Amino acid sequence: MKQAIETIPANKKLKYIKKIAILATFGAFLFGYDTGVINGSLSFMARGDELNLSPFMEGLVTSSLLFGAAIGAVIWGRLADRYGRKSILRVLAIIFFFSTLGSSIAPNSYVLIIGRLFMGLAVGGVAGIVPVYLGEMAPSDIRGSLVCQDQMMIVLGQLLAYVMNGILGNAFNVSYIWRFMIALAAIPAIILWIGTYIIPETPRWLAIEKKSDQALVVLRNTRDDKTADQDLKHIEQNIKKESSRGHASLHDFHTPWIKRILIIGITIAVMQQLAGINIMMYYGTTILEKTGFSTKAALIANIGNGVLSVLGTTIYMFFLANRIKRRLAWIGGFCFTTTILAVIAILSHYAAGLSILPYIVITCTMLFVFVDQMTLGPVCWLLLSEIFPLHVRGLGVGIATFGMWIMDFGVGFFFPILIEIFGLSNTFWIFAVIGVICIIISFFIIPETSGRSLEQLEDSFRRS
Structure with a gap:
């Protein structure tokens, strides 16, 4: 019966x-664009003739998306385990x-915060679900590079946000241009929606739902038939081990070896944020601007990042x-x-x-x-997509990314606020010291999954 399944020709499977x-x-x-667009749009929305934001409200507008993402990471991970x-x-x-x-049409900062909160719910969802989707779809020999495509699209989204901020901010000398910067994200949202009618469900989720024939079709479309048959066998064996537990729940993490994985996952996610990448992003x-660039020059220079x-x-x-x-x-x-954070801290003090x-x-x-984007960024998402057992993968990644988004x-x-109180140099020293602590922790907890x-x-x- 399995031999009769029609699949994509071998020479087209990689494509x-x-x-x-x-x-x-x-x-x-979308994750990348929506988190990156605030980098340039904030200066315009903060102006007196627009939303007139104080440093406190600037932080709240920026971080409201991140708070929503923290909630979304947990909600959507569990729903993805249940509904696919x-x-x-x-x-x-x-x-x-x-x-x-x-x-994009928010009349005041409160409506904008609510809009970005809902946007964050979606960002938190894709942050956890897309790496899991790719990890479950990919053959083991290309899983590393395929899951890293998630990180690639994040940074491409951020780059486009910076480019559009630079173009629109310099081409149109109007404060409300930030609205157009944000509105452009509607286009990739439509593409994603269309794409969900084209892509298949993952073989591991299909097998959990006792749809092994469909799972085999997906596997044979993405790897050679022999490997597909072996992978399905391994998947079913792991599902059988987990079947007595039903759907994933927080109770699953009471099991010592799963609890250990969860602690490692949360720590990895939190440390990735403490490294300081999103200070820059x-x-x-x-x-x-604080080191001497004008707003327009800073928008252009930031494209380099x-x-x-x-x-x-x-x-x-x-x-x-x-x-x-x-x-x-x-x-x-x-x-x-x-080391770079420490260098910025030193130079911004002595070369002020x-x-x-x-x-x-x-x-x-x-x-x-x-x-960071050549090491910590992609490795973080890669590790999170790999370390959790199948039964709790969606929920586990969701909880870990919840910790990431809270941080x-x-x-x-x-x-x-830190810059306002301590100045640029001392703020970077704070993050440099935190970085040293994270390096020490990493020596003891980071597993090798390659x-x-x-x-x-x-x-x-399970055996460790």
């Missing part, structure tokens, strides 16, 4: 799975579309993901980014007022973004 990945990662693209990854992505596309429109324009973000992710995705160990990339990246300072700082921020919320909310199937990883954690 097919790449198409699936591109369509699914439009969710990640594809179905939930379709719902998230609709939320993206309407929250984008609502935010949300407030890059603000940092450059977006370009190097894409370049770093590209290098990891195509050259490092399947060649370098996850643990080495993580710890090495953390060491470098922490010098005409060369803005150019030194933009060079440092570009280096920071480049290395992201804290960084996004408090950064402008070169093993998801089922092998689960067995390894």
Whole structure:
């Protein structure tokens, strides 16, 4: 019976799975655009003739999306386990579309905060679900690079946001231009919605729902028949081990080895935010303005961060993901980014007022973004998509990303306040010290997942 299943020709399978990945990662693209667009639009919406934002309200407008994302990470992860990854992505596309429109026409800061809160619910959903979707769709030999496509689309979304901010902010000398910057995100939301009618459900979720024939079709469309048959067998064996527990719940994390994975996952997610990447991604324009750039010059200069973000992710995705160990990339990246934070802290104090300072700082921020997106950024999402056992994968990734978004919320909310109280130099020293602590923790908790199937990883954690 299995031999009679019609599948995509062998020479087109790689192309097919790449198409699936591109369509699914439009969710990640929206994640990137919606988190990146605030970097340039904030300066315009804060003006007196628009929303007249104080530093406190700037932090609240920026971080409201992140608070929504924290909630969304938990809600959607569990729903994705119950109703499927594809179905939930379709719902998230609709939320993206309407929250984008609502935010772009907001008459005051309170309506904008509500719009960005709902946008955050969708961002939190795709942040957890898209890596899981890709990890469950990908053959083990290309899983690293395919899951990293999620990170690639995030940084491409951020880059487009920076480019559009730079173009619109310099071409149109009107304060309300921020509304158009935000509204552009409606286009990829429509593409994601259409894409959910094209992409298949993941074989692991189909097998859980006792749709093994459909699961086999998906597997044979994305890998050779022999590997597909073996993968389905492994998936069914793992499902059988978990079947007595029913649908995933928080009670599952009382099991010691699963609790250990959850603690590792949350710690990885939180440390990724404490590294400081979103200081650059949300407030890059603000940092450059404080070192001496004009608003228009800062908008253009900040595009460099977006370009190097894409370049770093590209290098990891195509050259490092399947060649370098996850643990080495993580710890090495953390060491470098922490050093850059310390350099910015030193220079912004001792070179304050010098005409060369803005150019030194933009060079440092570009280096920071480049290395982070070549190491910490993609490795974080890759590890989260790999370490959790099948039965609780959606919920586990959701809880871990909840921790990530709560920390992201804290960084996004408090950064402008910290600068106001302590100044730029001391604020960067705070993050540099935190970075050192994270490096020490990483030596003890980061697992090595390279070169093993998801089922092998689960067995390894179960025995440890």
